[in-house]
Amino acid sequence: MYHQAINERYAKVDWLMILALLGLMVIGATFVHSARHATESLLDLPWFKQLSSRQIIWYVVGAGAMFALTLVDYQTLARWSLVVYWGSILTLVLVLVPF
Numbered sequence: 436m437y438h439q440a441i442n443e444r445y446a447k448v449d450w451l452m453i454l455a456l457l458g459l460m461v462i463g464a465t466f467v468h469s470a471r472h473a474t475e476s477l478l479d480l481p482w483f484k485q486l487s488s489r490q491i492i493w494y495v496v497g498a499g500a501m502f503a504l505t506l507v508d509y510q511t512l513a514r515w516s517l518v519v520y521w522g523s524i525l526t527l528v529l530v531l532v533p534f
Contacts, residue, residue: 467486
């Protein structure tokens with residue numbers, strides 16, 4: 436029974452959507468790389484300070500968070516949805532507060 440539940444979870448993965456997401460990530464990183472300032476030389480900056488490298492790092496962080504959320508039961512996420520909603524609203528209001 437346990438193996439059947441695991442197989443059902445993997446059967447629900449939309450591989451076409453994941454492939455489209457990866458394609459958009461590649462296009463986005465390519466656009467960021469090509470749009471860097473003309474005065475910015477890749478030889479002058481270390482790899483972790485280049486804009487395209489930082490974009491790829493954030494892609495990896497986001498993909499890790501996405502996969503971590505897929506491991507959490509939907510009912511657990513549904514219980515916390517109201518807290519996350521109001522937390523998001525609060526952070527949006529905090530953007531408007533001048534500091």
